[in-house]
Amino acid sequence: MQPEIQPAPSPASLAREDDVLEAAVRWRAxxxxxxxxxVLETWGSAPRPVGSHLVIDDTGNFLGSVSGGCVEGAVVTEAMDVIDSGKPRTLEFGVADEAAWRVGLSCGGAIRVYVERID
Amino acid sequence: MDLALLTALNTERAARRAAVVVTHLASGVQRLVRGEDITSDPLAGDIEAAVRAGRSGVAGEGEARVFLNVHVPPARMVVVGAVHISQALAPMARATGYDVTIVDPRTAFATAERFPDTPVIAEWPDKALPGLALDPFTAMVALTHDPKIDEPALEAALKAGCFYVGALGSRRTHAKRMERLAALGLPQAQLARIHAPIGLDIGAANPPEIAVAILGQVIGALRKPAPAREAAA
Structure with missing residues (x-):
């Protein structure tokens, strides 16, 4: 049997425990x-910049943020559906949106979030 | 997202190389564009601009809309010389997002007291720089005025392709420096990349103002496209 080849350990600063994309790969493993x-797009005072990530597992654990806490709950719920269906979807949250108000994007901004499954 | 794509992206990030994930929003089809492949990509113009600005975003219209998620390593600044200018430069550079490291073998200068919150390595550049792994997202600022300290750092920075290489010193000092570096076998095209006298020409009159002039020049080198950069240099 061939011994398993272990990748060289990365420096701590490059593979931090809180690195969202590293966690996504680790959770899949x-x-x-x-x-x-x-985060695809933002308008007004959105707390997290475009490109920010939130990673969610099938039990609802998550790491990272797309809004600094305002809409993560709703995104996690939608992510459960995306994990089931495998179909990516785009979510919109903003003050003009009654549902978004309910989940609390009180900062006055609006964001569009893309949710996809890691296959 | 394909797990293989994500793993490849993490490899690029860990190696401090630029990479962009392109997502076609209508279909969800994705691809990873590595830094070295940008110029040959069909969306080269949009991707190059996004990488230079370090900003992710949507490009294109209607059915062709794509999301460009830009992953560039945090920019670093290595300052050789734990001098007065460096004491002003380090906090300013940190405030603009740079990871700053000070290198100076002179232990009287290279002290934690003089540089609170900034890592200081009290070693010669030959010893300190290999561990810092200079790369194209690193700026090298040489401020000791001492050829024995500055020049090995400049040589290492040019060879590593640092996006900015600058050195303190008058035109005359710099002309002599260029002769010595040329004698080491560095090609003229590389030597011409050294910004000297260092800093934007804003009539800076004291160390903090010189630090502003240097930081402004570093930011320009990172953010402006190459032709404009050469014209400004």
Whole structure:
């Protein structure tokens, strides 16, 4: 049997425990189903910049943020559906949106978030 | 997202190389564009601009809309010389997002007291720089005025392709420096990349103002497209 080749350990600064994209790969390696949410566009005072990530596993654990806490709950719920269906979807949250108000994007901004499964 | 794509992206990020994930929004089809492949990509113009600005965003119209998620490593600044200008430069550079490291073998200068919150390496550049792994997202600022300290750092920075290489010193000092570096076998095209006298020409009159002039020049080198950069240099 061939010995398993281990990759060289990365310096701590480059593979931090809180690195969202590293966690996505790690969670998949642990056998979890994983979804990735990404901020596509923002308007007004959105707390997280375009390109920010939130990674969600099939039990609802998540790491990272797309809004600094305002809409993560709703994104995690949607991510469960995306994990089931495998179909990516785009979510919109903003003050003009009654549902978004309910989940609390009180900062006055609006964001569009892309949610996809890691396959 | 394909797991293989994500793994490849993480490899690029860990190696401090630029990479962009392009997502076609209508279909969800994705591809990874590595830094070295940008110029040959069909969206080269949009991707290059996004990487230079370090900003992700949507490009294109209607059915062709794509999301460009830009991953560039955090820019670093290595300052050789734990001098007065460096004491002003380090906090300013940190405030603009640079990871700053000070290198100076003179232990009287290279002290934690003089540089709170900034890592200081009290070693000669030959010893300190290999561990810092200079790369194209690193700026090299040489401020000791001492050829024995500055010049090995400049040589290493040019060879590593640092996006900015600058050195303190008058035109005359710099002309002599260029002769010595040329004698080491560095080609003229590389030597011409050294910004000297260092800093934007804003009539800076004291160390903090010189630090502003240097930081402004570093930011320009990172953010402006190459032709404009050469004209400004």
């Amino acid at each position: 642990e056998g979890k189903a994983v979804a990735l949410a990404t």
